[in-house]
Amino acid sequence: MKSEEKLEHKRHSLAHLLGATVLEMYPKAKLAIGPAIENGFYYDIELPETISDNDLPKIEKAMEKMLPTWKEFTHKEVTEAEAKKYFKGNPYKLELIEEIAGKGEKITLYTAGEFTDLCRGGHVEHPAKEIDPLGFTLVRVAGAYWRGDEKNKMLTRIYGLAFDTKEELEAYEKQIEEAKKRDHKKLGRELDLFTFSDLVGAGLPLWTPKGTMLRDILDNFVWELRQKYGYEKVDIPHITKKDLYETSGHWEKFKTELFRIETREGHEFVMKPMNCPHHTQIYARKPWSYREMPQRYASTTKVYRDEQSGELSGLSRVRAITQDDAHVFCRQSQVKEEMEKIWNIIETFYGAFGFALQVRLSLHDSQNMKAYLGDEATWLKAENELRELIKEKVAKAIEAPGEAAFYGPKVDFMAKDSIGREWQVATIQLDMNMPERFDLTCTNEKGEKERIVMLHCAIMGSIERLLSVLIEHYAGNFPLWLSPVQVRVLPVRESHNEYAKEIYKKLRGAGIRAEVALEDIGLGKKVRSAKEERVSYFIIVGDKDIEAKKATLEHREKGNLGQMSTEEILQKLMEEIREKK
Amino acid sequence: MKSEEKLEHKRHSLAHLLGATVLEMYPKAKLAIGPAIENGFYYDIELPETISDNDLPKIEKAMEKMLPTWKEFTHKEVTEAEAKKYFKGNPYKLELIEEIAGKGEKITLYTAGEFTDLCRGGHVEHPAKEIDPLGFTLVRVAGAYWRGDEKNKMLTRIYGLAFDTKEELEAYEKQIEEAKKRDHKKLGRELDLFTFSDLVGAGLPLWTPKGTMLRDILDNFVWELRQKYGYEKVDIPHITKKDLYETSGHWEKFKTELFRIETREGHEFVMKPMNCPHHTQIYARKPWSYREMPQRYASTTKVYRDEQSGELSGLSRVRAITQDDAHVFCRQSQVKEEMEKIWNIIETFYGAFGFALQVRLSLHDSQNMKAYLGDEATWLKAENELRELIKEKVAKAIEAPGEAAFYGPKVDFMAKDSIGREWQVATIQLDMNMPERFDLTCTNEKGEKERIVMLHCAIMGSIERLLSVLIEHYAGNFPLWLSPVQVRVLPVRESHNEYAKEIYKKLRGAGIRAEVALEDIGLGKKVRSAKEERVSYFIIVGDKDIEAKKATLEHREKGNLGQMSTEEILQKLMEEIREKK
Helix, strand or coil, X not given: CCHHHHHHHXXXXXXXXXXXXXXXXXXXXXXXXXXXXXXXXXXXXXXXXXXXXXXXXXXXXXXXXXXXXXXXXXXXXXXXXXXXXXXXXXXXXHHHHHHHHHCCCCEEEEEECCEEEECCCCCCCCHHHHCXXXXXXXXXXXXXEHHHCCCCCEEEEEEEEECCCHHHHHHHHHHXXXXXXXXHHHHHHHCCCEECCXXXXXXXXXXXXXXXXXXXXXXXXXXXXXXXXXXXXXXXXCEEEHHHHHHHCHHHHHHHHCCEEECCCCCEEEECCCCHHHXXXXXXXXXXXXXXXXXXXXXXXXXXXXXXXXXXXXXXXXXXXXXXEEEEEECHHHHHHHHHHHXXXXXXXXXXXXXXXXXXXXXXXXXXXXXXXXXXHHHHHHHHHHHHHHHHCCCCEEEEECCCECCECEEEEEEXXXXXXEEEEEEEEEECCHHHHXXXXXXXXXXXXXXXXXXXXXXXXXXXXXXXXXHHHCCCCCCCCCCCCCEEEEECCHHHHHHHHHHHHHHHHCCCCEEECCCCCCHHHHHHHXXXXXXXXXXXXXXXXXXXXXXXXXXXXXXXXXXXXXXXXXXXXXXXXXXXX | CXXXXXXXXXXXXXXXXXXXXXXXXXXXXXXXXXXXXXXEEEEEEECCCCCCHHHHHHHHHHHHHHHHHCCCEEEEEECHHHHHHHCCCCHHXXXXXXXXHHCCCCEEEEEECCEEEECCCCCCCCHHHHCCCCCEEEEEEEEEEHHHCCCCCEEEEEEEEECCCHHHHHHHHHHHHHHHHCCHHHHHHHCCCEECCCCCCCCCCEXXXXXXHHHHHHHHHHHHHHHHCCCEECECCCEEECHHHHHHCHHHHHHHHCCEEECCCCCEEEECCCCHHHHHHHHCCCCCEHHHCCEEEEEEEEEECCCCHHHCECCCECCEEEEEEEEEEECHHHHHHHHHHHHHHHHHHHHCCCCCEEEEEEECCHHHHHHCCCCHHHHHHHHHHHHHHHHHCCCCEEEEECCCECCECEEEEEEECCCCCEEEEEEEEEECXXXXXXXXXXXXXXXXXXXCEEEECCCXXXXXXXXXXXXXXXXXXCCHHHCCCCEEEEECCHHHHHHHHHHHHHHHHCCCCEEECCCCCCHHHHHHHHHHCXXXXXXXXXXXXXXXXXEEEEECCCXXXXXXXXXXXXXXHHHHHHCCC
């Protein structure tokens, strides 16, 4: 059994233990459902009294006491009548029993210690032996409607965390605590990077000057890297007739997530949820010779997806997603070379943030070929080329059969952030389907039409999501090259303003994002607000500095770096920016 | 009478003359309607036989012959019965008579020479004397359904052009001929700037690498100018809840032109037809002190309008419009200063294309204050400030009372292109309404909340429309700074390729948009294709050039400019680009 699956079984077993404990402490309680979830478990319970987070320690204690008595899980199949008899008086279990029976499925009861629950299984065999009593904890009480429907009764949900060991639990709790401090929604407001408006709507961030600056810095960095490899920018509208997606096949696949528009003339348009079909139409504008291949088109542009309100969260899940999207239209024989170029861009880009990348190769599932487009031979050939590339890159890749998109295999890149969380950050996707559907070709050396292939290769994927990761990764303390305000010049008194302005102008002239604080509010206040706004460097100008024809450089975290001439400061900053330190 | 109005009366009189002539030549013809239109007139007629453009000269001749007999127009009012009797057998006139009578309006018949027509009036009094017989011409025969409804009978429409003099007519005909050669739709395809796709839909241009380059050059130029005046970029989504436009008032005003979206959860969203309401929400994210004013937000972004299919035309009228939009949020006392900054940007920007600008000041109509927002005193004050600014700018402005938007006066800029056509190119609009509706304020020196105002100031307006103008203005021969491909290096033979590549690399290194033609196809062909693609300069590299350690510079129109060193070429090109010559 995989360790991940085993951990899930522990969590599920702990949900039972939680239910059993609560029932012992509150005999009139009625248990509803108790599943394993990411990082832990919960149980929804109808309680005879209201409880709060303060009650959790004593429940947790009771669980720890009961655990040693749970030597093993046993189970038996029962009839609908038997099950109903057992759970008489519990409307939740009775509803579940009827549902299972209605589908013609088996009804099973699982028992550990003196507690029996209606369950499909998936526990550790010997809880007392296998579960670390210090590896779990109860964290939170919340209200939850039975089956998530607000027309139903509100139950009490008790959440628990569970890991294999006490150490892992503590590491996770620390990560959560750290993540809370770094929450990008909170920092985004404090650093004035983005805002939401009730009039505009949820999931539609509005980007302030500083936030837009950050977006542009990232986008320009990607473009700088792409340009070296022959990419060209193209520009596309955000809408299309649905015909485009009927041809591409996305109409069927993405239906519910598409924002649809009916025009005044009754035509059906949709907002683009991706850019590839539009890019194919630019490629298709004229015939191509093999000499002109590949064509590499890049657009940083927003795509729109009709996400459900409940799913939206800060920048992590939005309805307006800015993609730094690019598509390479190339010959089958050019795939590996082009993939390598994209790989290089991804390495350089994510390397700048100090992210170590992990690679996953998503493959087709040979048991389920009907879920994929094209024949298996083509898939196997393409997948082998990706394996070769991974070998040449001296990278280790996790292989994930069945995880490929329906139109081709892909390489995913995962990064671990500064507090240990793992994010999927970039994908290179081979697409053998869309060129087929749009009949994209080039003329080869023999003068024949040759079917081409496409590569999808957004580097950032979604700028919104990447920024949510980066804000939390840096806890808002962006390195100099990313800082919306890189330097602020702080004259000590008004009499130093002129000298400060001179330095400020030199910095701006060198392309540094500098500001100068001329208000008459005292140095202490100026330093404080520069620190709050996470300005990278402050240049302090007082009598002694002017006398020495120098200025004092301070760093947000490193503190006073001493007196330097403007030229020395410029040189230092320019180097730090250039090297993205 | 204004000369414009008089010209329209001439055109209307000529429509009568056309009808009379056709009736004389084809006595069984039935006249329908014959109005004056821009640049001329037409008459829709049911003809007993099919005619073509070849028949027009003899009709025109007959009109010239009849004109001297039309000494004057006379008219009389008649009853419905009299009118019907007069036009017995002509179903079109009968239908019109019933309509006029139905509305309770007067029925009038106008007579000149021996021809009488049902008409509301609007002719010159003495056609023979006032109309230049060489100032008009018939140009085209077309089919037209009666009343534009395809369920009705197809009539023959004869189009004529008419001006005050022969010279003006010829100038217009020449302009049309020249414009046809320069048609941006044709040149856009030839120069590979943009394309349309049937799958994506009409009015939704897809921009190729070269076209996107052009767009970006223009947009960067505007941004360069804006940056100097303290503008900051912000970023906004293309959709919003309709609530935003209900608050702004656009929901009422723009209703039919809005692309609407219903989400899967049943919420009503719309695509933005303008950016100002979104920008207000960025301003509204926090309270502002007078010290922080003005706030100047700029976004180059697409807006969407549900234009009718029949109205779409190349880039001139599209459904996806890219605006270089900016809004200044400022105090009333800062309006003049901010307006002047925008004016400076407009002057520099359009000056770069050699456009001389004319200015129009659109004012409120004091007879109709109820059509405007705010009281007249505020309007007069704001308008006087604009007059002062115009005076300071030493500009002459046409004043247009009643042409202001309901929310504030504006300054329009008009430019004449290289073939004499006039275009409205930019507008500075004062807006006293939206800050009211969104309750936008700043805290003033006294610590009180002060209502602010907004300035709308797109420089290009629509990049699509501006490019349609610029492509035709330059007939595709863009000056160096705008050329998507500025220079192409052309080695004479393959043996010169290495040297050519060196020059190419130096050019690219200096940021020049250069290409190198390494194919083995002969110099003649290389030059030809560089000229067809309107590359500004070619650098030719042959034996003699390499011997002399130089290269030969040729300009697309100016031809051979002689042998120069790479450094000399670079210097020359860089200067020409910098000075936008």
